[in-house]
Amino acid sequence: MTAIAPQAPTVLEALAVSKRFGATTALADASLRVRQGTVHALLGGNGSGKSTLLKCLAGVCSADAGTVIVGSAHVPATQLTARRAHQLGLRFVHQDLGLFDGLTVAENIALGSGFPTLAGQIRWRTLRARVTTLLDRFEIPAASNTPVGALRPATKTLVAIARALQDQEDDTCVLLLDEPTASLPDAESHTLMAALRRRAAAGQTIVLVSHRMREVLEVADDFTVFRDGHLVASLTAARPTEQELVEAMAGQPRRESRAPSRRPEPPAVAATEPVLVTRGLVAGPLTGLDLSIDAGEIVGLAGLLGSGRSTALGTVFGLRRPVAGQVQLAGRDVTGHSTRAMMASGVALVPQDRLGDAVLTGMTVRENASLSVLRRYYRGWMRVGRERRDTRALAAAFRVRTPSVETPLAALSGGNQQKVVLARWLRRTPSLLLLDEPTQGVDVVARADIYRAVRDSAGGGCAVLIASSDFDELAQLCDRVVVLQAGRAAMAIPAEGLTADLLTALTQKEAIPS
Missing domain, CATH: 3.40.50.300 (P-loop containing nucleotide triphosphate hydrolases)
Structure with missing residues (x-):
């Protein structure tokens, strides 16, 4: 530096x-x-x-x-x-890059500066030459005529930065x-x-x-x-x-604010069937996933983008039907069961896309927190008083910072929204908790609160499966991490000696034949 x-x-x-x-x-x-x-x-x-x-x-x-x-x-x-x-x-690039995947790099750049024209016609050669010079200036590994949707994520961000700075001098x-x-x-x-x-x-x-x-x-x-x-x-x-x-x-x-130490050993549990077993699971990029998770165990899934981490969670939860293979829950075959059936069997999923798949931002904290347990409060009418008291207790237990449980969820920070989603599922006391990028976009303090809640749940006997691109998170939180390569479980790394650098090295290797 x-x-x-x-x-x-x-x-x-x-x-x-x-x-x-x-x-x-x-x-x-x-x-x-x-x-x-x-x-x-x-x-x-x-x-x-x-x-x-x-x-x-x-x-x-x-x-x-x-x-x-x-x-x-x-x-x-x-x-x-x-x-x-x-x-x-002042030039800004926000988390939502404002790029259009279906347009080329040159077309996306021109949206910020205008298209060169002559006699009412776009001068495409001039535009491509201008954008090529800009890409060279910013050392961006892309061509002007490449669709933005074909770029790597980091390159997309660099294109957004180049677009924002294209008119600056020196x-x-x-x-x-x-x-x-x-x-x-x-x-x-x-x-x-x-x-x-x-x-x-x-x-x-x-x-x-x-x-x-x-x-x-x-x-x-x-x-x-x-x-x-x-x-x-x-x-x-x-x-x-x-x-x-x-x-x-x-x-x-705060102890919880520090780089979280690995959770204590779970209490001894009588030998039983594993909570989750997958055998030869084929779905999307998965080509034959074998996986087993015991009660009280926190297992991570690591792999490159497109390795099938999220697909594994979605298939277990019933969001997609596998092409082949088997899913067992506590020794019972649940292959292809619906999400409703999986929820009734004690499975919970916190999805990656919180805003798109997990929350209703126009509703209050109370309403969002109760979505998983509405039957507790509906008796021909909603027992709002009891629901409000329970939500206050839930918010306190999960350290959700909100002016009121009647505050619209959209007014909360991303970390507090995520804690509401996690709390909503954990109040069902699931036997299997599936977490997809659980702390993406969450600050370090809220992250520690989420880790604490996950550890507490595992300590109570819940099996936890975490898909995460944050290798520090997996190294700090998991009892073991399964590395996905070529759609299969290539190896399982125990907690002892597990580091983010080791996971980075292992995920970059060629797939290991099973």
Whole structure:
């Protein structure tokens, strides 16, 4: 990492920015100071205000107070619009990249700058030449006529960055990235971080919002930490530890906030049939998956993108019917059973796409938390009082931060939404819990709460199967990890000696014949 002098000039400063949404204070006199040519990490737990600050800087929402300084320009934060932010040289790439998979790289780039035309006709050769020059400038391994849908995830993000910065000269713009790696596998995340580090070394100023502490510590020069809408730490040219950052985010040292230690050994369980057994399971990319999980055991699934991790969970849960093979639950053949039947048999699934498949954002926390147990409250009418009391107790047990159980779920941070989803399933006391990317886009504090809940469930005898692209997560949480290669279980790695680096190495190997 190239050292940046502490006296490097400030190119972006947000001073005493405040923002309220109804009764909720999102930002309270929050500040940010960014030095030229640095990667500046903006950190905080879900709901800390970091994304709200970026939205205020982008002019997406209007701040209630504060000042934004870019270079020599001073702008009241209340008057900052999207157009003014662009004029000031602020460029944004959000988690939703805004790219169209069915269009080529050149066409996606042109959506941001316009298509060159002559006599009302698009000059395709001119466009492709311009985009090829841009791709070379940003060292992006793609061709101008390649459909964006055919690109690797990290390359897609780089295309979005190039589109945002295509009109800048001499790296004068400030690039602000909101969770650019939230949905990327580790290998893709490393590729993107290396590219950002090269851009910073060439003089580009970058503000990075990310929950992935390991990557942040590898690339960032400076750090700002928000908590509950307030600035709580500002570190310039510093080398903090992960624990120091976590404690600043959490507000106090918390055992759960640390890199979670592996859970204690589960209580002794009388020898019985395994909770889950799959034999020769064929579905999608799976070509013959053999798997067995005992009561109280936490097993991880690791593999490259497209290895079949999510397919395995969905097939067990009944979301898709296998082409061949068998699924057994507690010794009973349940192959091809419906999701309704699997739920009745004690199986629960927390899916990868929380917003698309797991929550109803227009409904309240109470309503979302009760979806899995509606029969407890419906007696010809909903017993709302009892439902409300139970939800308050559930929110407290799972440390869900919400102003009220009647708050719309959409108003909660991603981490708190995920805890509601997990709590909703665990209140059914499942015998098998399936978790697909359970902490994707979740901050380190909420992640620790989710780990605690999963460990507690396993300690009570629940079998847990986790599909995750976060190898640190698998190494910290699992009793063993099964590596998928060529659609099969290539190997099982026990907890002893299990590390993220080892999983990275094993998943990159050629498939091992069974």
